[in-house]
Amino acid sequence: MISTNQHLTSSTTNSFIGMNEAITLKKLITNQSIKIENLDVYIEDQHILKDINLTIPEKSITCIIGPSGCGKSTFLKTLNRMHDESPEVKISGKVFVDDENIYGPHVNVIDTRKKMGLLAQRPCPLPMSIFENVAYGPRIHGIKRRKAVNQTVIQYLQYVGLWDEVRDRVRTSATRLSIGQQQRLCLARGLAIEPEYILGDEATSALDPLSTKKIEELFVKLKEKYTIILVTHTLRQAKRIADHIIFMYMGKIIEAGPTEEFFNNPKKQLTKDYLSGSFS
Amino acid sequence: MKHLEEKIFKVIMICAAMIILGVLVYIIATVFYRGLPSLTLDMITKLPGGGFYLGKEGGVLNAIVGSLYIIIGSLAISILISVPLVMYINFYLPAKSIFSSLIRFSLDILFGIPSIVYGAFGFALMIFLGVRASLLGGILTVAMLIMPIMMRSFDEITRLLSHELPDALLSLGATKYEMVKVIMKQLMPGLVTAILLAIGRGIGDAATVLFTAGYTDNIPASLNQPAATLPLSIFFQLGSPVEEVQNRAYASAIILTVIILILSFSARYFSSRFSKNKI
Amino acid sequence: MRRLRAAKDKTARYIMLGIAIFTILFLLAIGLSLFFKALPIIREKNLWVLLTSADWKPFKGKFGFLPFILSTFYVSLIAIIIALPFSILTSIYLNSYASKSVKRLFEPVVDLLSGIPPIIYGVWGTLTIVPLIANKIATKFVEYSTGYTVLAGGVVLAVMIIPLLISIMVEVFRSIPKEMTDASLSMGATKWQTVKRVILRKSVSGIIAATVLALSRAFGETMAVLMVCGNITQIPHSIFDACYPLPALIANNYGEMLSMPNYESALMFSAFLLFIIVVLFNGLSRFTLNQIERRYQF
Ligand SMILES: Nc1ncnc2c1ncn2[C@@H]1O[C@H](COP(=O)(O)OP(=O)(O)O)[C@@H](O)[C@H]1O
Ligand SMILES: [Mg+2]
Numbered sequence: 001m002i003s004t005n006q007h008l009t010s011s012t013t014n015s016f017i018g019m020n021e022a023i024t025l026k027k028l029i030t031n032q033s034i035k036i037e038n039l040d041v042y043i044e045d046q047h048i049l050k051d052i053n054l055t056i057p058e059k060s061i062t063c064i065i066g067p068s069g070c071g072k073s074t075f076l077k078t079l080n081r082m083h084d085e086s087p088e089v090k091i092s093g094k095v096f097v098d099d100e101n102i103y104g105p106h107v108n109v110i111d112t113r114k115k116m117g118l119l120a121q122r123p124c125p126l127p128m129s130i131f132e133n134v135a136y137g138p139r140i141h142g143i144k145r146r147k148a149v150n151q152t153v154i155q156y157l158q159y160v161g162l163w164d165e166v167r168d169r170v171r172t173s174a175t176r177l178s179i180g181q182q183q184r185l186c187l188a189r190g191l192a193i194e195p196e197y198i199l200g201d202e203a204t205s206a207l208d209p210l211s212t213k214k215i216e217e218l219f220v221k222l223k224e225k226y227t228i229i230l231v232t233h234t235l236r237q238a239k240r241i242a243d244h245i246i247f248m249y250m251g252k253i254i255e256a257g258p259t260e261e262f263f264n265n266p267k268k269q270l271t272k273d274y275l276s277g278s279f280s
Numbered sequence: 281m282k283h284l285e286e287k288i289f290k291v292i293m294i295c296a297a298m299i300i301l302g303v304l305v306y307i308i309a310t311v312f313y314r315g316l317p318s319l320t321l322d323m324i325t326k327l328p329g330g331g332f333y334l335g336k337e338g339g340v341l342n343a344i345v346g347s348l349y350i351i352i353g354s355l356a357i358s359i360l361i362s363v364p365l366v367m368y369i370n371f372y373l374p375a376k377s378i379f380s381s382l383i384r385f386s387l388d389i390l391f392g393i394p395s396i397v398y399g400a401f402g403f404a405l406m407i408f409l410g411v412r413a414s415l416l417g418g419i420l421t422v423a424m425l426i427m428p429i430m431m432r433s434f435d436e437i438t439r440l441l442s443h444e445l446p447d448a449l450l451s452l453g454a455t456k457y458e459m460v461k462v463i464m465k466q467l468m469p470g471l472v473t474a475i476l477l478a479i480g481r482g483i484g485d486a487a488t489v490l491f492t493a494g495y496t497d498n499i500p501a502s503l504n505q506p507a508a509t510l511p512l513s514i515f516f517q518l519g520s521p522v523e524e525v526q527n528r529a530y531a532s533a534i535i536l537t538v539i540i541l542i543l544s545f546s547a548r549y550f551s552s553r554f555s556k557n558k559i
Numbered sequence: 560m561r562r563l564r565a566a567k568d569k570t571a572r573y574i575m576l577g578i579a580i581f582t583i584l585f586l587l588a589i590g591l592s593l594f595f596k597a598l599p600i601i602r603e604k605n606l607w608v609l610l611t612s613a614d615w616k617p618f619k620g621k622f623g624f625l626p627f628i629l630s631t632f633y634v635s636l637i638a639i640i641i642a643l644p645f646s647i648l649t650s651i652y653l654n655s656y657a658s659k660s661v662k663r664l665f666e667p668v669v670d671l672l673s674g675i676p677p678i679i680y681g682v683w684g685t686l687t688i689v690p691l692i693a694n695k696i697a698t699k700f701v702e703y704s705t706g707y708t709v710l711a712g713g714v715v716l717a718v719m720i721i722p723l724l725i726s727i728m729v730e731v732f733r734s735i736p737k738e739m740t741d742a743s744l745s746m747g748a749t750k751w752q753t754v755k756r757v758i759l760r761k762s763v764s765g766i767i768a769a770t771v772l773a774l775s776r777a778f779g780e781t782m783a784v785l786m787v788c789g790n791i792t793q794i795p796h797s798i799f800d801a802c803y804p805l806p807a808l809i810a811n812n813y814g815e816m817l818s819m820p821n822y823e824s825a826l827m828f829s830a831f832l833l834f835i836i837v838v839l840f841n842g843l844s845r846f847t848l849n850q851i852e853r854r855y856q857f
Contacts, residue, residue, distance in 0.1 A: 082745055087658070114747035124738040127761040136756070140748045186742070193746050286751035293652035296645045297665070300725075303718055304672055307683045314686060361578055368575035379579070385845065386583045392772070392841035393589070393834065394779020396806040400813060400830040401589050404596055413814075424585075431582075455568035477674075484676020487781040487806070491814040511678040515782070518682070533682050537675070544674045548667055 033058045034079065034197070034227070039093035041074055041083070041251075048074050050251045052093070056244075061219060061228045063238040063259075066248035067279065072231040073121075075248070076199050079229070080116035081109050097197070114141065117195030121202040123182035125174035126189075130157075130166055133174045133185055137193030156188040160218060180211025187218065198222060200230040204237065216241050235275070239263060247271055311537050315530030323531050328497045333517075335524030340532050343513035345499045346415075350507060351483050353419035355475060358427040363471070366435045367460045371446060384435070390428035396487040398424045403491040416503040418493025425488050426478040433477050437470035437551070469550045476547035480540055486511035510536050586838075593834055596827035603821065609828065615792050622825045624832070626794050630709070630802035633795055634784060635777035637713025638720055639770060645717075646724035647766065653725075654732040655740075655754055673722035681786030684715035689787055697799045707789035710798040715783050720773040727772065727848065731765030732758060734851055765851050768844035775840035779833055781806035805829045 034056040041049035049071050056062050064072050074083075081102060083089040094101045102112045126133050134153040143149055157163040157170070162184045166177070174185060183203060190198065200219070204212040219228055220241055232238050238245055238259070245262040247255045247270075255262065255271045266272050273279060322339045329338035369380040402421030403413075411417050445466065449459040464471075482488075486509070494506025495516065510532060517529035600609070604622060612623025653662055693706030735758055743753040759766075789801025790811060813826050 080745055082741065085741070085744060110747045110749060113745055118745040120738055120742060120745075122738060124736070124742045126739060126743060126757055128756075136743070136748075137746045140746070140752050140756070190746065283749065286749055289751055290652075290656060293648045293656065296648035297652050297657075297661075300645060300649055300672070300721060301665075301668055304668055306687070307675065307679065307718075310683050310686050311679060361581075364571075364575045365578045365582060368572075368579055372572060372575060381849075383579055383582060385842075385849075386586050388845040389838055389841050390582075390586055392775055392779075392837055392845075394776075394781065394806060394837060396779060396781040396809050397589070397593070397830050397834050397837070400809055400827065401593060403814065404592060404827065455564050457568040457571040458564070460571075480674050484674075484678065486676075486678050487810055490810055511676055511782070514678050514682065515786075518685070518786075530682065533679055537679055540674050540676060540679075541671070544667070544670050548670060 033096075033098070034229075035096040037094040037096070039078065039095060040091070041071070041078060042090040043074070043086075044088045048251050049078070052253055054246070054253060054256065056227065056229060058227045059223060059225075060243035061223050061230060061241050062244040062246060063242035064229065064231045064246045064248060065235060065238055065274075066254075067274070068233075070248045071251045072248055073201050076118070076201050076229065076231055079197075079199055080113045080118050082113075082118065084109055114193050115195055116197045116199055117190040117193060119183075119187055119190050119198065119200040119203045122206050123179060123186045125177070125182055125185060128174065129171045130174045130177070130185060131170040134189050134192050137189060141193060152192055156192045157185075159191065160184040160188040161214060162188060178211075180207045180214070183207055183211065183215060184218070187215070191222075196226065198226050198228045200228070202231050202233050205233050212237075247274065249274070308537060308541075311530060311533045314527070315532075315534040318524070318527040318531040319534055320531075323528065324535060327499070332497070333520055333522070333525055335522045340508075340510070340513050340528070340535070342497050342499055343508040343510045343532070344535070346418075346493070346496075346507035347483050347510045349415055349500065350418045350422050350489065350493060350509060351479055353415070354423035354426055354482055355479065357419070357423040358430050358478065359471075359475070361427060362430045362434055362474070363464070365431055366438050367464075369435065370438045370441075371456060371460055371463070387428050387431050387435070391432055393428075394487070395425050395485045396490075399488045399491055402488065406492060412504065413492055413494035413506055414504045415493065415500045415507040418489045418507055418509070419503075421488045421492040422482045422485070425485060426482040429481050430474045430478040434467075434471055434474035437473065438467060441467065473547050473551040476543050476550065480543040480547070483543075484511055484536060484540060486515055510539075590831075590834060590838070593827055593831040597824055597831040600821050600824040600828050613794055617819055617822050617825065620821065622821065622828075624805075624829065626792050627803055627805045627808050627829065628832075629794050630788070631778055631804040631806070633709050633798075634712040634716060634788060634802060634804055635774055637709060637798065638716035638777045639774055641713060641717035642721045642724055642773065643770060646721050646728060646769075650725050650728035650732060651754055651758070653729055655750055655758065669722045669725050672718070673726070677719070677780060677783040678786075680715050680719055680783035684711060684783060684787040688714050692799070701797065701799045704799040705789065705801065707787055707801050708799050709788065709795045709802045712784045712788035712802065712804070713798070715787050716777050716780055719780060719783060720776055723776055724769050724773050727769040728762070728766060731762050731769065731848070731851060734765070735761050764847055768847035768851075771840050771844040772848075775837045775844075778840075779806055779837055781810050785810055805833055809833075 034054075036052050036054040039049060039052040040047070052075070064075065066072055077083050078091060078095060079097075083091060091103065093103070095103055097112070097115065100107070126136060128136070131153055134156055135149050138149055138152050143152070153170075154163060157166065162181060165181060174182065177185060183206070187203075198219075204215050207215065216237065219230065222228060223243075230242070242259045245257065245259050246253060247262070249270055255266060255268050262271075263275065266275060320339075322337060324339060324344060325341060326337070326339035327342050328340070329336055332338035365383070369383055373380040398421055402417065402424060405420075406413070406417045441463070446459055446463060449462055450456070454462070489509045489512060493509055493512075495508050495512055496506045497508070500507040514529050514532045514536065517525050517532065520526060520529075600622060609622060609624055610628065611625055612621075613625040614621045614623040615626060653665055657665070688711050689706035691706070692708055692711050693704055696710070697704035697706065697708070739761070740753050740757060743757045744750070748756070784804055785807035788804065788807065790803050790807055791801040792803050793800065795802040809826050809829055812822075
């Protein structure tokens with residue numbers, strides 16, 4: 001286990017020099033962060049998210065916890081404008097990403113989604129080969145040269161530690177991978193569009209403990225370069241990898257803060273109750 | 281660039297949809313435009329008089345009543361067979377049994393058999409049984425045609441029924457037969473939808489009755505007399521060289537179209553009670 | 560009392576089982592009886608000759624079905640060629656772009672198109688399509704055409720199979736899990752890119768199955784085609800020639816002149832031919848469609 005990881009990191013550091021440079025460059029230009037002001041979301045006249053005000057720190061992992069149905073997924077989708085696909089969802093308020101309100105009048109939805117990579121709860125390979133899955137993003141965003149596409153695909157498959165497992169069958173259907181491999185594939189696919197943020201919606205809930213561990217390690221590695229927001233279904237996972245915690249309940253943010261402080265010294269009664277497991 | 285392609289295709293798609301809508305309107309408008317001048321009350325209240333096929337007076341009451349008789353008879357037969365069958369595959373057979381898949385598969389295939397083949401088969405069967413082209417022959421053949429339609433649509437609706445009520449009834453100690461009797465009440469609107477669809481198909485089909493029902497200017501008085509039908513009446517009148525007769529064919533086409541429109545909309549009304557939209 | 564109830568239940572069960580078996584046997588019975596009716600002519604002539612000879616002179620005992628088979632095939636092919644693009648585009652539109660109200664408008668449109676009887680399509684075809692071809696279209700390509708042509712049959716048939724194609728395709732598109740299209744969209748793909756690269760790709764087998772099903776429907780369609788296609792026994796050489804499909808042959812001749820030797824058997828042979836093709840095509844496509852439906856039932 002450890003040896004494969006070492007192998008993984010050593011092989012990726014080599015191939016990622018180019019990308020590192022690009023990302024540091026981006027960092028110099030922009031000051032990545034997410035700032036949310038007075039966000040309200042209604043679905044079919046139900047008030048799902050209520051007056052959310054929040055700042056999410058850059059280059060770190062922020063975990064959102066809360067009982068099922070409290071609006072975590074809905075919140076995550078507001079960050080990459082996936083709600084645009086559902087006419088029954090009404091959104092008001094402002095979401096600043098890199099100082100630009102993504103709900104402003106002249107925002108390009110496509111660019112916003114490209115910037116905010118969303119990783120779904122259940123891995124969902126597209127109906128094509130492993131290779132095509134990872135190549136999908138670069139291709140739709142206009143990279144045509146085969147060499148460049150090939151290189152990108154291999155890079156990101158290596159980065160998520162999948163390359164060695166699938167190198168002989170990258171041209172076969174992606175649905176034949178195990179569910180843990182599928183989730184890493186989806187992560188590689190999401191990273192290949194070169195987002196600046198990663199949004200994960202219970203991305204490990206469908207996985208076995210070993211695959212979960214792999215993905216968690218990946219996230220920890222990724223936070224060097226990306227701002228990561230994860231919805232998680234287990235408090236333990238939040239404790240393990242989060243730098244910051246947001247606790248939601250019935251569409252409201254009850255408490256938010258650094259992980260240590262949140263777990264050791266919660267301020268609200270509701271938070272204490274939740275952490276002690278009196279409801280979930 | 282990629283947005284341009286999307287926009288172009290979106291325009292093409294909307295055009296395609298509009299053309300389809302337009303064709304429907306065009307068909308109905310054509311029939312009404314050509315038939316309306318000749319559509320008189322006589323058309324639906326009178327039998328063909330002497331010289332009707334030369335343009336003299338009369339109506340197509342014979343065809344309307346004939347079609348009605350045939351559809352009522354074939355409905356009776358197919359309801360008697362469809363309802364037990366659908367209940368059987370849904371509530372008697374295990375949920376994923378091979379037998380029920382086999383039955384459903386046969387229904388799918390029976391559904392796809394062209395009406396002319398049913399017509400030919402029906403006629404061959406009638407020769408074998410020594411039955412002349414008659415009301416009875418028409419009823420039997422149309423029943424073959426509409427049975428699979430009824431079974432499939434009724435089955436589709438029955439499958440949507442949740443299993444709570446059946447389970448609750450069974451756990452109360454009802455036999456399956458008693459359970460089915462209660463459930464049938466709930467499924468009534470579904471059965472009505474299936475019946476309306478079947479009527480629509482059966483009443484408009486000419487190829488099944490072409491050899492089997494015969495044709496007559498009178499209203500059949502018994503099962504072994506020939507019976508006229510609306511689609512055939514349209515077909516034969518159209519074949520006439522006399523213009524008045526042709527015009528009356530268009531008027532008869534209006535009658536048939538209106539019947540179909542009413543049937544289609546009422547079927548939609550009843551099926552909307554089951555929240556499965558088709559598109 | 561309890562025994563009476565149990566007896567009722569049991570009787571009902573046996574009756575139902577009987578009906579179920581009857582339904583399956585019914586299919587078999589149709590096939591077999593058509594086959595046995597067709598057997599005399601298959602015995603007398605060579606099957607190969609029946610299928611490939613173009614010589615149709617029933618009075619002289621010559622039964623070459625090629626003109627009818629080719630007519631059926633050409634008319635259906637034209638119908639599919641016309642209907643397919645319309646149906647695919649409209650189904651994509653309804654599935655991925657249309658608002659709820661447009662979708663709601665189209666449900667009855669599709670219903671009505673599939674509910675209109677063949678005879679009405681025939682009336683419409685003779686009133687509009689036939690003169691259009693005779694006066695406007697054919698004149699550009701050939702010297703003279705009555706309008707009662709392969710093309711007319713194809714156009715009318717196309718309109719008739721469009722509702723079938725649309726309702727199956729919409730069903731096929733809808734069976735694609737939303738997560739999959741969401742995955743594509745959330746990577747910044749446009750709707751159209753998602754349609755092209757995910758939805759259509761995932762639906763290939765469904766679209767093929769729908770096409771085969773529509774084709775088999777087209778093969779068997781009788782009255783509407785009969786009214787517009789001319790009914791002249793010949794191998795059509797262009798879409799502006801008249802033709803004579805199998806169902807029209809049966810409809811026009813069955814029930815009359817059955818005293819002629821082998822004539823009835825010949826007509827039954829065409830019915831049997833239709834039956835076999837339709838059962839095969841239907842079976843294949845329904846099987847595929849059932850698989851697709853099952854794959855996405857979680
Ligand atoms: N498309 C929708 N239509 C109606 N209600 C929805 C829809 N999506 C989410 N909801 C409602 O919004 C609330 C929050 O859902 P969600 O964000 O999925 O919760 P979580 O991810 O925290 O479990 C739930 O009460 C859910 O019923
Ligand atoms: Mg959720």
